[in-house]
Amino acid sequence: MGNPVIRRLEHFLPLDEAEKAALSDLTTDYVRELAPREDLVLEGEPPRYVNLVLDGCACRYKMLEDGRRQIVAFFVPGDLCDARVFILKAMDHSIAAIAQTRVAQVPAERFIALTDRFPRLTRALWWNTLVHEAIAREWILNIGQRSALERMANLLCELFMRLRAVDMTRGEACDLPLTQADLGEALGISTVHVNRTLQTLRAEGLISFKGGVLEVHDLPALADLAMFNPNYLHLERGEAAGVARLLATT
Amino acid sequence: MGNPVIRRLEHFLPLDEAEKAALSDLTTDYVRELAPREDLVLEGEPPRYVNLVLDGCACRYKMLEDGRRQIVAFFVPGDLCDARVFILKAMDHSIAAIAQTRVAQVPAERFIALTDRFPRLTRALWWNTLVHEAIAREWILNIGQRSALERMANLLCELFMRLRAVDMTRGEACDLPLTQADLGEALGISTVHVNRTLQTLRAEGLISFKGGVLEVHDLPALADLAMFNPNYLHLERGEAAGVARLLATT
DNA sequence: CGATCGCTTGAGCAAAATCAAACCTCGTGG
DNA sequence: CCACGAGGTTTGATTTTGCTCAAGCGATCG
Numbered sequence: 001m002g003n004p005v006i007r008r009l010e011h012f013l014p015l016d017e018a019e020k021a022a023l024s025d026l027t028t029d030y031v032r033e034l035a036p037r038e039d040l041v042l043e044g045e046p047p048r049y050v051n052l053v054l055d056g057c058a059c060r061y062k063m064l065e066d067g068r069r070q071i072v073a074f075f076v077p078g079d080l081c082d083a084r085v086f087i088l089k090a091m092d093h094s095i096a097a098i099a100q101t102r103v104a105q106v107p108a109e110r111f112i113a114l115t116d117r118f119p120r121l122t123r124a125l126w127w128n129t130l131v132h133e134a135i136a137r138e139w140i141l142n143i144g145q146r147s148a149l150e151r152m153a154n155l156l157c158e159l160f161m162r163l164r165a166v167d168m169t170r171g172e173a174c175d176l177p178l179t180q181a182d183l184g185e186a187l188g189i190s191t192v193h194v195n196r197t198l199q200t201l202r203a204e205g206l207i208s209f210k211g212g213v214l215e216v217h218d219l220p221a222l223a224d225l226a227m228f229n230p231n232y233l234h235l236e237r238g239e240a241a242g243v244a245r246l247l248a249t250t
Numbered sequence: 251m252g253n254p255v256i257r258r259l260e261h262f263l264p265l266d267e268a269e270k271a272a273l274s275d276l277t278t279d280y281v282r283e284l285a286p287r288e289d290l291v292l293e294g295e296p297p298r299y300v301n302l303v304l305d306g307c308a309c310r311y312k313m314l315e316d317g318r319r320q321i322v323a324f325f326v327p328g329d330l331c332d333a334r335v336f337i338l339k340a341m342d343h344s345i346a347a348i349a350q351t352r353v354a355q356v357p358a359e360r361f362i363a364l365t366d367r368f369p370r371l372t373r374a375l376w377w378n379t380l381v382h383e384a385i386a387r388e389w390i391l392n393i394g395q396r397s398a399l400e401r402m403a404n405l406l407c408e409l410f411m412r413l414r415a416v417d418m419t420r421g422e423a424c425d426l427p428l429t430q431a432d433l434g435e436a437l438g439i440s441t442v443h444v445n446r447t448l449q450t451l452r453a454e455g456l457i458s459f460k461g462g463v464l465e466v467h468d469l470p471a472l473a474d475l476a477m478f479n480p481n482y483l484h485l486e487r488g489e490a491a492g493v494a495r496l497l498a499t500t
Numbered sequence: 501c502g503a504t505c506g507c508t509t510g511a512g513c514a515a516a517a518t519c520a521a522a523c524c525t526c527g528t529g530g
Numbered sequence: 531c532c533a534c535g536a537g538g539t540t541t542g543a544t545t546t547t548g549c550t551c552a553a554g555c556g557a558t559c560g
Contacts, residue, residue: 043481044481060387062387062388062390062391064391064395064396064477065477065479066477068395069395070390070391070394070395072387072390072391073387084376084379084380085380087373087376087377087380088377088380088484089484090481092384092387092388092481092482092484093384093387123337126334126337127337127338129334130334130335130337130338132383133383133386134342134343136383136386136387136390137310137312137322137323137342137343137386138312138342139390140312140320140322140386140389140390140393141312141314141320141322143390143393143394143438144320144393144435144437144438145314145318145319145320145438146314147515147516148515148516179537179538179539180538180539181538185394187394188393188394188395189516189517190516190517190518191538191539192516192517192518192519192539192540192541193515193516193517195539195540195541196516196540196541199540227314227315227316229315231293231294231340231342232342234338234339234342397547397548398547398548429505429506429507430506430507430508431506439548439549440548440549440550441506441507442508442509442548442549442550442551443547443548443549445507445508445509446508446509446548449508
């Protein structure tokens with residue numbers, strides 16, 4: 001089955017055995033199992049750990065005083081949150097599991113020791129950080145400019161590609177344990193409207209989404225509707241070609 | 251008048267003379283003057299420089315195929331764009347001046363030499379990066395959950411505080427050379443609606459905004475309306491107290 | 501002095517929110 | 531084994547927010 005963190009970072013550069021072993025140690029030493037909806041990090045806390053998502057699905061979120069909630073990022077297996085966050089005094093957002101989720105909570109010292117020892121790993125982690133920044137920018141574009149239907153299509157394209165990059169897709173299917181309320185909080189639309197939007201995508205034969213399983217029946221058409229441009233995922237190396245192939249309409 | 255980049259970084263930690271001198275050199279060696287609306291970086295290009303904004307105002311933006319444009323970040327004097335971006339093969343967004351703007355375009359090698367020599371500066375630059383990530387997350391929350399009026403109020407609070415952090419405010423006034431169209435593209439609302447939104451804020455006596463000058467007449471009330479929580483700006487050290495004071499309603 | 505750019509206003513319209521209720525599926529306990 | 535309840539999904543009716551279209555206004559600049 002392998003380690004999703006290693007699979008993810010190898011999209012940036014191939015790792016040697018020592019680097020893989022070091023990562024592998026991290027991801028076995030500090031494992032914590034989270035129940036669905038369980039919080040991992042709370043806004044206001046001082047940052048303590050670098051969190052690696054091994055399995056399941058988690059999110060970053062922010063809340064307004066009046067209870068409105070916005071999911072600002074999803075984490076899928078292989079994702080690494082906040083490589084340098086200890087610099088800050090207090091977290092400005094929270095992190096929670098969405099489904100049953102396994103994470104590794106790596107203490108600051110341990111993480112710093114790793115990057116001191118492996119400069120190439122440091123570069124790979126930088127790449128990971130830059131990709132997450134790019135995703136945040138794409139979300140701003142997505143929520144700011146696209147219609148609800150386009151937004152949904154774009155998010156589904158993104159998540160499908162990200163899961164594919166860590167081998168978590170099976171053909172056109174992948175596990176995506178989000179509720180319609182989660183999707184609404186990520187896209188800035190109401191749950192009711194999420195429902196109607198999904199119905200439209202289903203009716204067009206583009207996707208099916210039921211019981212936590214997403215199937216993308218026509219990725220080129222979905223990407224087209226979404227004006228999805230995968231450049232922001234920075235899947236360089238071989239993968240870029242794979243992406244182009246997947247999205248090709250003809 | 252001093253150097254806004256130094257002023258900005260000193261919000262994180264005090265710099266010694268050698269560090270300031272090194273930064274000062276950077277910001278005099280590679281200066282480029284941009285006309286209003288002139289592009290500095292284009293999506294698709296390989297990254298070449300670290301850009302420091304010395305004066306004026308710039309933005310990051312992304313475009314959709316059909317021409318819709320979203321501003322995903324504003325840069326005010328002292329801001330530093332993309333400290334580690336050379337790792338990526340191609341930019342996923344563009345950067346443009348908004349007003350007449352002076353930037354320093356620091357070549358990669360030169361920038362790396364700086365951080366190798368001054369570890370404390372590296373930390374300060376990390377802090378800067380983390381703050382910009384946090385701002386991006388806040389924008390997702392802003393656009394996703396807040397109404398047009400709240401959004402506008404929030405953005406104006408943010409910009410006012412950021413300008414204040416580099417001493418670019420004069421009492422309750424500051425230069426903010428944005429058009430209503432710019433505000434609309436940043437907030438994901440139409441220009442017409444920006445206009446009506448500003449009128450409401452003016453009518454409430456909260457702000458005035460004319461000829462590129464913003465005046466915030468009642469920051470506590472504006473912050474209250476916006477549900478503005480300055481924690482995401484991570485103005486640690488003395489400044490945090492200053493913020494609290496400014497926002498105090500009583 | 502006309503052209504352009506940015507701001508303003510009004511009217512009608514469309515997208516998405518809200519409210520309310522029903523329905524479905526599963527797990528749990530009587 | 532079945533009833534019950536909770537969480538999630540679906541539907542319909544109504545309202546709200548913000549968009550679009552269209553036109554006019556007011557500076558500023560060559």
